[in-house]
Amino acid sequence: GAGVSQSPSNKVTEKGKDVELRCDPISGHTALYWYRQSLGQGLEFLIYFQGNSAPDKSGLPSDRFSAERTGGSVSTLTIQRTQQEDSAVYLCASSLQGAGGELFFGEGSRLTVL
Amino acid sequence: KQEVTQIPAALSVPEGENLVLNCSFTDSAIYNLQWFRQDPGKGLTSLLLIQSSQREQTSGRLNASLDKSSGRSTLYIAASQPGDSATYLCAVKRVTGGGNKLTFGTGTQLKVEL
Numbered sequence: 091g092a093g094v095s096q097s098p099s100n101k102v103t104e105k106g107k108d109v110e111l112r113c114d115p116i117s118g119h120t121a122l123y124w125y126r127q128s129l130g131q132g133l134e135f136l137i138y139f140q141g142n143s144a145p146d147k148s149g150l151p152s153d154r155f156s157a158e159r160t161g162g163s164v165s166t167l168t169i170q171r172t173q174q175e176d177s178a179v180y181l182c183a184s185s186l187q188g189a190g191g192e193l194f195f196g197e198g199s200r201l202t203v204l
Numbered sequence: 205k206q207e208v209t210q211i212p213a214a215l216s217v218p219e220g221e222n223l224v225l226n227c228s229f230t231d232s233a234i235y236n237l238q239w240f241r242q243d244p245g246k247g248l249t250s251l252l253l254i255q256s257s258q259r260e261q262t263s264g265r266l267n268a269s270l271d272k273s274s275g276r277s278t279l280y281i282a283a284s285q286p287g288d289s290a291t292y293l294c295a296v297k298r299v300t301g302g303g304n305k306l307t308f309g310t311g312t313q314l315k316v317e318l
Contacts, residue, residue, distance in 0.1 A: 094247075123305065133293070133308040146305060181247055193238060193295075193306060195248040 092116075094196035096182050102202045103172055111167045111199045115184030121191060122165050124149075124157060127198070128178040136180075139165060172203045206231045206298055210309035217284055218317055225279040225312045227294035232275050235297040238306065239268050239279050241290040248293065252279070284316045 095114040103109050115122050124136040135149040139159045150156070154172075159165040169176055179198040185191030207230045217223050227237070236255045240248040252261045252268040254277070260269040267280040277294055291313045295306035 096247075125308075132310040133295075133306075135305040135307070138305055149305070183248075192250055192253045194250060195240075197247040 096196035113165045113182030119184035121185045123183040125181045206307045208309040214313040216315045227277040229275045240293045
């Protein structure tokens with residue numbers, strides 16, 4: 091596609107429910123990143139994919155968070171048993187190559203946990 | 205641990221003024237540095253990418269410089285316009301030990317007034 095596409099753009103859920111956030115990177119981009127931006131906070135790294143593998147999962151805040159990428163393209167970030175502190179904007183980015191490439195971000199998925 | 209600081213946190217200038225945004229980082233072993241802008245409720249838009257071997261990059265009215273040894277980068281905006289109003293973020297990618305993730309500063313919120 092022309093840019094990084096994320097869905098849903100907005101998600102409101104109740105505490106304890108599971109949510110899935112989707113990222114469709116720019117076609118041909120092998121590297122994919124998930125970041126989280128909380129109100130008044132900076133961007134927090136969550137996970138990095140190179141192809142279908144995730145060599146760096148160090149930013150996932152708890153075992154309630156998981157992510158997968160299939161076919162070297164679309165990625166899904168899943169949050170189980172959501173908590174109010176999970177409320178944030180979840181941003182996805184992709185780049186043409188892993189190390190030196192320029193990152194391009196999607197518009198984000200705004201998650202609100204009531 | 206890499207820490208990225210941006211000063212000032214907020215800046216308000218009259219239209220037409222030239223301005224400089226500052227970014228500093230604690231670990232000079234970086235692969236590259238990238239400047240982004242973020243409009244309210246939107247994702248990040250890449251402005252400039254400077255590889256560690258480069259000293260500066262230019263795009264239109266924007267010029268970014270990099271002094272790796274002192275851990276500093278500046279973003280110079282010439283002849284500012286109201287449309288430049290946004291939050292500007294810098295981010296660095298470490299050479300090793302940080303995977304391939306970018307570490308972000310907390311941003312400078314710029315307002316250009318008519």
